[in-house]
Amino acid sequence: MSESFLLSQSVAIIGGGPGGYEAALAAAQLGAKVTLVERVGIGGSAVITDVVPSKSLIATADAAVAIAQASDLGVQLFAHDADDKPLRPQLAINLAAVNHRLLSLARQQSEDMHQALLEAGVRIISGHGRLEGRNAVVVSTAPGGTDFERIEADTIVVSVGASPRELATAKPDGERILTWTQLYNMKKLPEHLIVVGSGVTGAEFAGAYMNLGAKVTLVSSRDRVLPGEDADAAAVLEDVFTRGGMTLMSKSRASSVENTGDGVKVTLGDGTVLTGSHCLMAVGSIPNTAGLGLEDAGVQMTASGHIQVNGVSRTSVPNIYAAGDCTTFYPLASVAFMQGRVAIFHALGDSAIPIDKRKITSNIFTAPEIATVGWQEQDVIDGVADGVVLKLPLAANPRAKMMGVTDGFVKLIARRGSGTVIGGVIVAPKASELILPIAIAIERRLTVDQMSRTFAVYPSLTATIMDAMRGMHLVERAGHEHD
Numbered sequence: 001m002s003e004s005f006l007l008s009q010s011v012a013i014i015g016g017g018p019g020g021y022e023a024a025l026a027a028a029q030l031g032a033k034v035t036l037v038e039r040v041g042i043g044g045s046a047v048i049t050d051v052v053p054s055k056s057l058i059a060t061a062d063a064a065v066a067i068a069q070a071s072d073l074g075v076q077l078f079a080h081d082a083d084d085k086p087l088r089p090q091l092a093i094n095l096a097a098v099n100h101r102l103l104s105l106a107r108q109q110s111e112d113m114h115q116a117l118l119e120a121g122v123r124i125i126s127g128h129g130r131l132e133g134r135n136a137v138v139v140s141t142a143p144g145g146t147d148f149e150r151i152e153a154d155t156i157v158v159s160v161g162a163s164p165r166e167l168a169t170a171k172p173d174g175e176r177i178l179t180w181t182q183l184y185n186m187k188k189l190p191e192h193l194i195v196v197g198s199g200v201t202g203a204e205f206a207g208a209y210m211n212l213g214a215k216v217t218l219v220s221s222r223d224r225v226l227p228g229e230d231a232d233a234a235a236v237l238e239d240v241f242t243r244g245g246m247t248l249m250s251k252s253r254a255s256s257v258e259n260t261g262d263g264v265k266v267t268l269g270d271g272t273v274l275t276g277s278h279c280l281m282a283v284g285s286i287p288n289t290a291g292l293g294l295e296d297a298g299v300q301m302t303a304s305g306h307i308q309v310n311g312v313s314r315t316s317v318p319n320i321y322a323a324g325d326c327t328t329f330y331p332l333a334s335v336a337f338m339q340g341r342v343a344i345f346h347a348l349g350d351s352a353i354p355i356d357k358r359k360i361t362s363n364i365f366t367a368p369e370i371a372t373v374g375w376q377e378q379d380v381i382d383g384v385a386d387g388v389v390l391k392l393p394l395a396a397n398p399r400a401k402m403m404g405v406t407d408g409f410v411k412l413i414a415r416r417g418s419g420t421v422i423g424g425v426i427v428a429p430k431a432s433e434l435i436l437p438i439a440i441a442i443e444r445r446l447t448v449d450q451m452s453r454t455f456a457v458y459p460s461l462t463a464t465i466m467d468a469m470r471g472m473h474l475v476e477r478a479g480h481e482h483d
Contacts, residue, residue, distance in 0.1 A: 009348060012137040012153035013037065014129040014292070017044025018333045019159035019323025021113055023340035027155075028120040030348050035151050036122055037129035037139050043110040044161050044324075046333045049181040052109050056102035057183075058204060058365045060093075061211035065367060067091055072404050093212045099184040125149065131156065131293035134317055155319050155347040158299075158307060159340060160292065162285040162325035170196070170257035170281055176264050177257050177279050180205060190214050190278040194266050196254045197282035198225045200364050203237065205280055207366040210244050217247040217274060219254055219266065226364065230377060230425045232391065233370045236407055237427075240367070249274075257281070287326040302328060311354025313343035321347060330360055358422075361439045363432040368408045371435035374423030374442045375413055387413045387422055388475045392468050394428050399459035405429060412438070412448070412468040419447040419475045428461055437465060448472040 009032040013020045016038030027034045041048050068091060070077070117124060127141040127149075137151045164179035166172055174182045180201055191214070195206040198220030210216045218225065218241070225241070225248065226234040241248060253269040257279050266274040287305045294301060300308040300316035307315055307322040309329065314321050323339035325331040338355055346352035364370040375385040394400045394408035405428070413423035424438035441451050452469040456462045 009033065009155065010151075010153045011035070011155045011157065011344070011347070012129075012151045013157045013159065014131075014137060015044060015159035015161060015324070015326075016042040016113075016117075016124070017046050017159055017161045017324055017336060019336035019340035019343075020044070020157060021117065021340065022337045023157045023159065023321075023323060023344050024117055024122045025120055026341045026344040027348065028117075028122050030344065030350060032155075032344075032348060034120075034122045035125060035137075035153070036117065037125045037127060037137060037151075039126065039128045041107075041110045042114040042117060042124070043106075044159075045163070045181070046161070046336070047109050047113065048106050049184075051333050052106045053102040053184055054180065054204065054208075055365055056105050057098065058208045058367075060098050060102075061208040062367055064091060064093065064213070065211045069404060091213070093189050095189045095212070096187045099186065103184055125151075130291060131158075131297045131299075131320075134297050134319060155321065155344075157313075157340065157343055158289075158292065158294070158315075158320065158322040158326065159324045159336065160288040160326045162287045162331065164281070165284040165286050167257075167281065167283060169255060170279070172281055173259055176259040176277070177281065179281055183280065186278070190276075192217070192263075192276035192278075194219065194264065194274055194276040194279045195282060196257070196266065196279060197284070198222065198227070199282065199284070200226070202280070202282035204365050205282065206246060207237075207241065207244075210241065210246050211367060215245070215276075217249060217276065219249045219252050219268070219274070221251070221253040223250050226370070229364070229370060230372060230411065232377075232409065232411065233372075233425055233427045236368070236409070237366055237370065240407055285325065285331065289326050309339070311342075311356070312346040312352050313339045313355075314346065319347070329355070330357070330362065332360070332362055335360055359439070359443055361435055363435065365432070368405075368427050368429055369431035371426045371431035372424070373435055373439045374421075376423055376425065377411065377413065379423070380413060385413070385422060386416050388416050388472065389413050390468050390472050392464050392471070394461070394464060397459070397461060397464045399461050399463070400428075402459065403429070405461075410464045410468050412465075412472060414448050414472050414475050416475060419449055419472065420445055421448060421451060421469075426465075430461075434461055434465065437462065448475065 011027040011032045011034045013036045024036045127139040129137045129139045132138045139149045141147045172179045194217045195202045196219045206218045256267045258265045264279040289305045307327045309327045321343035324336035361373040379385040380387045391411040408428040411425040421441035426434050448469045456466040
């Protein structure tokens with residue numbers, strides 16, 4: 001593609017979250033004229049109210065657990081009174097300070113991203129954008145105002161994210177009944193937090209507040225926590241939650257939640273009433289696509305309001321692309337980043353490789369973390385994938401023993417006959433970091449034998465990954481599963 005063509009191209013982006021941010025940087029890098037419209041702040045909800053603050057909260061909870069469990073490693077903390085007698089200090093969580101810190105981190109990350117866009121030459125408009133036909137974006141620069149700016153564009157990228165789903169019978173009020181965006185307003189640790197919803201968001205916050213010292217009840221409409229994840233991983237997490245004192249209510253659906261003034265009353269479908277100090281509603285999200293003019297532009301949508309996109313983030317309208325949680329792809333920040341970049345590469349004629357959903361790595365930031373990539377064991381059981389499964393417990397790993405880690409495992413899935421790595425699950429501290437070699441193996445179609453020739457540091461948690469690779473040396477002769 002010629003430089004003159006790229007310089008003549010104009011790109012308009014609605015939404016400055018991960019997808020829009022990455023699209024803007026990629027377009028600027030390729031020399032296009034780029035305008036980005038964002039109504040809240042660069043980084044979107046992922047940075048300002050979701051991923052960055054929530055994972056910062058979880059990091060604080062992990063630190064609290066590390067301190068509490070330090071005595072198991074022979075580390076003892078003592079203070080001294082006026083008579084120089086040793087006193088064991090009590091662990092205390094200053095939630096107001098914690099929330100202040102994590103929101104400050106979120107704002108700083110947003111400002112850093114904003115500055116990066118400016119340095120790249122991206123024009124940023126603060127306001128609400130919507131499509132006007134297929135080649136223009138109209139921006140309202142003031143809420144409810146009459147000041148509008150019309151931006152002509154050759155390529156449009158929509159990356160408007162999603163918001164917490166709200167139930168009419170459990171309306172969030174920001175005080176006692178909360179969405180995950182409202183948790184950071186709490187000044188002190190909730191005495192008893194009832195979490196409605198046992199998906200990724202519910203499990204992450206339930207675990208974090210439990211580890212911070214709050215009493216937690218988790219209400220799940222399904223028969224187990226994380227119903228869409230690996231069954232073995234969910235079983236480990238349920239065991240950890242139960243040992244930590246959490247109450248798990250399986251096959252229970254919340255029919256209503258009421259703010260009683262000094263607490264909450266959660267009524268379940270069978271009439272059971274739960275009482276607590278606060279309730280977190282984690283019942284999914286809805287895309288922020290209403291009122292954007294997408295249907296009028298001819299963009300195909302799902303019944304839920306998500307934008308239909310293909311592997312290169314293209315919608316049903318050739319010059320309109322979409323990225324992030326508002327699309328039919330996985331609602332992950334890492335996916336949004338990739339979608340935004342691939343969209344621009346495809347639109348501007350650069351090399352664009354379609355995103356393969358089977359190669360997307362995901363992570364649940366509980367303690368321990370749960371990371372997955374590729375085909376899963378259930379796919380093998382259902383006959384969708386012809387694979388062999390091997391699972392090794394993390395407790396046998398020497399580094400895990402040194403760290404006092406007893407929960408977790410490495411599960412590897414390889415194609416029967418060829419030994420090509422096609423999937424994996426890691427349940428471990430920092431599983432989000434450990435899953436990368438399996439993800440690379442899947443992306444590059446490496447076999448277990450090729451991977452097993454890689455040197456893993458001894459001792460290290462990654463050694464269990466290599467142990468699993470070596471253990472599958474003769475996968476064409478192996479049975480379905482070895483535990």
